[in-house]
Amino acid sequence: EPEVTQTPSHQVTQMGQEVILRCVPISNHLYFYWYRQILGQKVEFLVSFYNNEISEKSEIFDDQFSVERPDGSNFTLKIRSTKLEDSAMYFCASSENGGRSNQPQHFGDGTRLSIL
Amino acid sequence: AQSVTQPDIHITVSEGASLELRCNYSYGATPYLFWYVQSPGQGLQLLLKYFSGDTLVQGIKGFEAEFKRSQSSFNLRKPSVHWSDAAEYFCAVGADTDKLIFGTGTRLQVFP
Numbered sequence: 001e002p003e004v005t006q007t008p009s010h011q012v013t014q015m016g017q018e019v020i021l022r023c024v025p026i027s028n029h030l031y032f033y034w035y036r037q038i039l040g041q042k043v044e045f046l047v048s049f050y051n052n053e054i055s056e057k058s059e060i061f062d063d064q065f066s067v068e069r070p071d072g073s074n075f076t077l078k079i080r081s082t083k084l085e086d087s088a089m090y091f092c093a094s095s096e097n098g099g100r101s102n103q104p105q106h107f108g109d110g111t112r113l114s115i116l
Numbered sequence: 117a118q119s120v121t122q123p124d125i126h127i128t129v130s131e132g133a134s135l136e137l138r139c140n141y142s143y144g145a146t147p148y149l150f151w152y153v154q155s156p157g158q159g160l161q162l163l164l165k166y167f168s169g170d171t172l173v174q175g176i177k178g179f180e181a182e183f184k185r186s187q188s189s190f191n192l193r194k195p196s197v198h199w200s201d202a203a204e205y206f207c208a209v210g211a212d213t214d215k216l217i218f219g220t221g222t223r224l225q226v227f228p
Contacts, residue, residue: 004159031214043160043206045215056213091159098214104150105216109159
């Protein structure tokens with residue numbers, strides 16, 4: 001069964017450094033998402049992306065964050081200048097359709113980001 | 117605003133016992149509802165979904181869930197729990213936009 005893959009599985013970065021988290025969505029999917037889960041808390045939506053542009057973002061997704069689909073397969077999340085509070089598990093997800101459709105979001109295994 | 121409540125933070129059951137995990141949502145219309153499972157160190161795996169139609173939906177691993185509009189609930193059930201079902205279970209709602217809104221999760225512990 002096709003799946004969403006994320007790399008790396010664990011990223012350790014010094015505070016203030018830039019970090020890029022990578023995702024390969026399922027190949028025929030058109031909508032892409034990033035979520036994060038701070039340790040012990042619930043999964044929170046960050047951003048959705050369709051047709052090479054952001055379709056929705058949360059208040060968490062401030063100017064330090066950006067997303068990009070640099071080629072036909074990868075979908076990346078960049079944090080420009082990391083803060084301690086960015087430490088979390090970051091999940092990528094994809095779906096065939098977005099919004100009020102009957103296609104669910106499929107999640108990757110996540111990247112654990114640790115900021116020192 | 118849409119929201120999801122999972123009132124049980126932690127549930128412990130014996131292997132072979134039945135299971136019900138509670139989920140309540142807040143949304144004005146009929147939402148799209150999901151249950152995901154997260155094993156330790158793993159991602160979120162979709163167990164089942166409700167979009168419309170039959171209010172009792174079947175999922176993978178022997179799970180089922182029932183949508184009850186009058187109670188704004190979407191409880192997850194399994195008649196006989198296996199030790200491998202120990203994990204964190206998340207209820208989520210999809211509403212007007214692309215994003216999913218998750219509950220805080222219920223951690224299931226299974227004793228032999």
